[in-house]
Amino acid sequence: MKRLSWLLLAMLFAAATGLSLPQEEPPPEPTPPSEPAAPPPSDSQIVGQEQPAPAEELPPPEPEVTPPPPPRKPKPRKPLTLQQKHDELTKNLAALAPKGIYLLIDTGTNRLYLMRDGCALRAAVCSTGSGRFLPDVPRNREWTFDTPKGEFRIRRKVVNPVWIKPDWAFIEEGEPIPRSQKDRLAPEELGDYAMDLGDGYLIHGTLYERSLGMSVTHGCVRLGAKDLEAVFKSVKIGTPVYIY
Amino acid sequence: MSRRRTLGWAILVGLILGALAGYWSGRKNGYGLSHGQPSLEQKTRRLEMEYPLAMSKKPYLILDLLDSRLEYRLSGMTLKSLPVQIESIREKGREGRLVQGGGLLLELEDRGAPPEVIVPPDPNKPVDPLKDPKLFPPDPPTDFTLVFDRSVKVRFVAMDQEGWKAKIQGVGRAVKGWLPWGPGTGKDETRIQLQVPAVEAQEIYRALYQHERVLVLGLSERESVTADRSDAR
Numbered sequence: 295m296k297r298l299s300w301l302l303l304a305m306l307f308a309a310a311t312g313l314s315l316p317q318e319e320p321p322p323e324p325t326p327p328s329e330p331a332a333p334p335p336s337d338s339q340i341v342g343q344e345q346p347a348p349a350e351e352l353p354p355p356e357p358e359v360t361p362p363p364p365p366r367k368p369k370p371r372k373p374l375t376l377q378q379k380h381d382e383l384t385k386n387l388a389a390l391a392p393k394g395i396y397l398l399i400d401t402g403t404n405r406l407y408l409m410r411d412g413c414a415l416r417a418a419v420c421s422t423g424s425g426r427f428l429p430d431v432p433r434n435r436e437w438t439f440d441t442p443k444g445e446f447r448i449r450r451k452v453v454n455p456v457w458i459k460p461d462w463a464f465i466e467e468g469e470p471i472p473r474s475q476k477d478r479l480a481p482e483e484l485g486d487y488a489m490d491l492g493d494g495y496l497i498h499g500t501l502y503e504r505s506l507g508m509s510v511t512h513g514c515v516r517l518g519a520k521d522l523e524a525v526f527k528s529v530k531i532g533t534p535v536y537i538y
Numbered sequence: 539m540s541r542r543r544t545l546g547w548a549i550l551v552g553l554i555l556g557a558l559a560g561y562w563s564g565r566k567n568g569y570g571l572s573h574g575q576p577s578l579e580q581k582t583r584r585l586e587m588e589y590p591l592a593m594s595k596k597p598y599l600i601l602d603l604l605d606s607r608l609e610y611r612l613s614g615m616t617l618k619s620l621p622v623q624i625e626s627i628r629e630k631g632r633e634g635r636l637v638q639g640g641g642l643l644l645e646l647e648d649r650g651a652p653p654e655v656i657v658p659p660d661p662n663k664p665v666d667p668l669k670d671p672k673l674f675p676p677d678p679p680t681d682f683t684l685v686f687d688r689s690v691k692v693r694f695v696a697m698d699q700e701g702w703k704a705k706i707q708g709v710g711r712a713v714k715g716w717l718p719w720g721p722g723t724g725k726d727e728t729r730i731q732l733q734v735p736a737v738e739a740q741e742i743y744r745a746l747y748q749h750e751r752v753l754v755l756g757l758s759e760r761e762s763v764t765a766d767r768s769d770a771r
Binding site for chain 1: 613
């Protein structure tokens with residue numbers, strides 16, 4: 295009897311405190327029918343790019359704890375100091391100077407210099423443009439016979455060039471302009487060699503070496519036979535020519 | 539009596555002209571004197587002004603009034619450098635002054651003389667080869683005035699040669715230049731007068747084309763800017 299009262303007392307205590315007494319495990323409850331299982335991942339999903347899972351199948355992604363990194367701003371370039379700016383400009387100017395072989399043509403003194411890396415290899419007397427003006431009033435045309443100035447390149451090298459005389463050559467002489475191309479050919483006028491600078495301007499030889507050193511040409515640069523040969527053999531197509 | 543009187547007048551006029559010419563040609567103004575070393579800022583500014591010219595692949599001139607030199611440059615290279623003697627600098631009719639670090643970029647509008655026009659010869663008349671300008675062109679002038687934009691004129695005058703004949707020619711030229719180029723003239727422009735040897739004057743003239751660009755160092759931009767603003771309405 296006493297044992298029974300103790301057992302009742304213990305059960306009451308257990309009920310009051312929520313403790314369960316050791317007892318036999320109940321049989322597992324049948325699990326509710328779950329959603330159809332996701333198909334097994336295919337090979338493409340493993341190797342290939344990641345595909346987002348459907349929203350309803352997966353719990354929403356946890357909010358990231360770490361804040362996203364701020365967008366990268368381009369690093370502001372340090373302003374150059376005056377000395378750096380000066381040095382950069384000096385360097386850039388020096389970089390414009392040609393290297394290797396090049397030609398200098400001085401229209402003021404009518405001299406041509408064959409140069410290599412800033413050193414003169416050969417100085418030659420030449421003739422440059424006369425600066426004279428030829429109007430062709432009946433045909434409303436005009437020419438100024440100046441040698442163009444600036445930076446040019448040798449575009450073509452010709453041996454035994456033949457001059458096809460343009461209209462101005464006849465107008466200047468007071469001669470009628472020929473209709474036939476054959477009447478315009480002047481085979482020996484340009485000497486043995488010619489170097490084309492573009493736009494019809496050439497460095498070539500002359501029949502009138504006495505006028506070398508004077509501004510008498512129609513814009514081309516004339517050289518004596520020996521200088522012409524030396525220059526022709528020293529330059530290549532693409533060699534820079536500076537006329538000033 | 540009248541002959542003596544005429545002679546007296548001739549001597550008097552000669553003395554006046556001589557004094558004028560002597561005053562005009564013998565003035566020492568010190569333009570070409572040293573103006574100290576340019577600062578790094580001034581050197582950098584000069585390079586900044588020159589860099590676009592060097593990139594253009596066209597020749598340009600630097601008239602350095604502080605160093606009294608005329609430099610021919612192309613792609614940053616100095617191809618030729620000629621010494622010049624500054625005779626006078628006038629800004630709006632008054633004595634101009636050189637400014638260390640000053641620079642003015644100008645474009646040539648007129649080199650002082652129209653180009654020689656070719657007149658075709660008469661095919662029926664024989665031509666003297668010694669007088670053929672195709673073979674023997676006339677000498678370029680030794681006294682010419684270059685007209686630039688921004689109301690700037692630069693006059694090149696050949697230096698006097700040795701000998702009495704050249705001296706008389708120099709006096710004649712000085713008197714001739716007095717009226718158009720003397721003090722009090724050119725109230726709206728900047729005028730620079732330079733002296734160079736006669737051969738160099740011809741060389742400079744021969745190689746100058748219209749629209750040639752010249753960077754004048756030592757000249758303040760202030761005057762020209764003021765002039766531009768006063769014109770703007």
